[in-house]
Amino acid sequence: MASVSAQAPTASPAAAQQLQRGIVKMVLSGCNIIVRGQPRGGPPPERQINLSNIRAGAMARRAAQSQPDAKDTPDEPWAFQAREFLRKKLIGKEICFNVEIKTALGREYGMVYLGRDTTGENIAESLVNEGLATVRREGIRGNNPDQARLCELEDQSKASKKGMWSEGGGAHTIRDMKYIIENPRHFVDSMHQKPINVMLSGCPSFKREPDGVETPEAFAAEAKFFTESRLLQRDVQIIMESCPNQIMLGTILHPNGNITELLLKEGFARCVDWSMAVYTQGAENLRAAERSAKERKVRIWKDYVAPTANIDLKDRQFVAKTEFEKMQTHREQDGDGGVATPQWDSVPSVMQVVNADAMVVKLNSGEYKTIHLSSIRPPRIEGEQQQLLYWAVTAPGLGSDSPWTGRRVGMMLK
Incomplete structure (x- = not known):
């Protein structure tokens, strides 16, 4: 298993291991998570926390499009399973953590617990116990009970042949990644009106100009956070509707509601007539949601003035x-x-x-x-x-x- 960093982080321990709390926004890998705070008047601050004392496999990476000769990097064995283990357990949940080490580059390593205090589940221990991560034994200190507990769990996992310690290797755990659909229209036609189970791995950012500068529109950051906090890395269904100009249009179905209606109702979006014609999940509901936002003059409609008919x-x-x-x-x-x-x-x-x-x-x-x-x-x-x-x-x-x-x-x- 390759580690997330080539060597154990070399940095002095954090000045104070104060217990902190946050909401898990995203799971990057089996040992890296993004934690956000509570929103107050806008999108909250975020920080990346790396689980200390353990390693998990690296996830697949797409080659940079600016480097034509570069090749895609595949998953390492059991990397995806480790990430999925954390995603299903942590996304949208409140956690507490303490930062044990902070490197010169700003990377933070610490212990993460599910819940509001350290009596909750120790996430690093759960990964090691399931055979989804290995222990960084090169940095173990003899008087550290947390590290000793991790080594004990790893030995038990090996004896039980769990996860990466199972027989047969981990070749079957590596995904066959396809980043490009050669014929989007054929794909949409073959899946038309059929629900597709997917996991949203990311939400689009702001418009990026040719020079690389992002130009957000009004309320773009708030709209992005609104969608991320509800859908990012959640299991959803997508109904493929149409494919005009090789752009796939679909409806996202979530057990907690229709994100399209919510965006319209909260004034984060407006109806687009050319795509409404192919919408099959109740276009009248979208119009009603937009009308509600206009009447309340929220967000993008804050300066909206209803048209008046000056006709005798x-x-x-x-x-x-x-x-x-x-x-x-x-x-x-x-x-x-x-x-x-x-x-x-x-x-x-x-x-x-x-x-x-x-x-x-x-x-x-x-x-x-x-x-x-x-x-x-x-x-x-x-x-x-x-x-x-x-x-x-x-x-x-x-x-x-x-x-x-x-x-x-x-x-x-x-």
């Missing part, structure tokens, strides 16, 4: 007919003479169908208005899938000179 009542509704239907009306008047119908120029005219959801209307005053149908979105000729083009081209015709004309012409337009 007389302009809110009117009747528009095509020239063809006006001719029909005139003939009916000439035929029976007693039908009380509008005169030839007494109603507005639909002069042009711009698109399937837009038309130009000529009012009685001679003014032209472009009217857009609300609450619908017809296929667009550009940017949509090829099979939608036919209907995008045909739909305007259906509004002007087809048997379907009567479904629109002469109706009240609001």
Whole structure:
């Protein structure tokens, strides 16, 4: 087993081994964790704590993209199992710890206990007892009972052939890592609407410019913490929805709720219309969550002003007919003479169908208005899938000179 550092840390003991508390945000490996404090007006501070006196296998690492000749580093045997052991035990849990050693580079080594005091489970002892970590015997001091206890547990684990001490080696514990999906669309199609069990290993950071500088938007740090504290390294399900432009869109399902709705409700996000069309888990709930945030003016909506309709009542509704239907009306008047119908120029005219959801209307005053149908979105000729083009081209015709004309012409337009 390779150690996390090549040699035991050489540094003087910390000045005071004061017991400290925190929440485990992330487990980096079988002997490294990220601990955060309690949020107070923003994301809390974080620190990395390394378990002292033990070693665990190194996790797989992807080669740096800036180095074309570099190769991916695979898991060491039992590394993933050790990390999973800690993840399931510690993520989101309160722990207490003391810092025994702090190196010149700032790395902190200490003992970690599950719970608020040292009567809780000793995490290093649990790892060694399960055969998922080895003891750093080169730095053992004869009068240290904690180190002596670790050596005793390691001997028992070897005798019981647990974990890395089991027969057959650990080749079967090494994961086959794939960092790139060659055909994202094929993957999404094959898994469409099927729940995929995954563990979120990270949450995206802020937008990174070409020069490497991160440019966070307003409330970006708070939104990132909001998602991390609820989903980071948790077991979730993902429903694959679509794959436009090789970008995989999915819905994250968690037993405690829908993170998408929570982000919208708390004012950390806004609905994106182009992706809402493929959302199958209740788009109306997302709209309602966003509307709630707007009404409460929280976070990104703090300066939101609801639009007001400055339209007179007389302009809110009117009747528009095509020239063809006006001719029909005139003939009916000439035929029976007693039908009380509008005169030839007494109603507005639909002069042009711009698109399937837009038309130009000529009012009685001679003014032209472009009217857009609300609450619908017809296929667009550009940017949509090829099979939608036919209907995008045909739909305007259906509004002007087809048997379907009567479904629109002469109706009240609001």
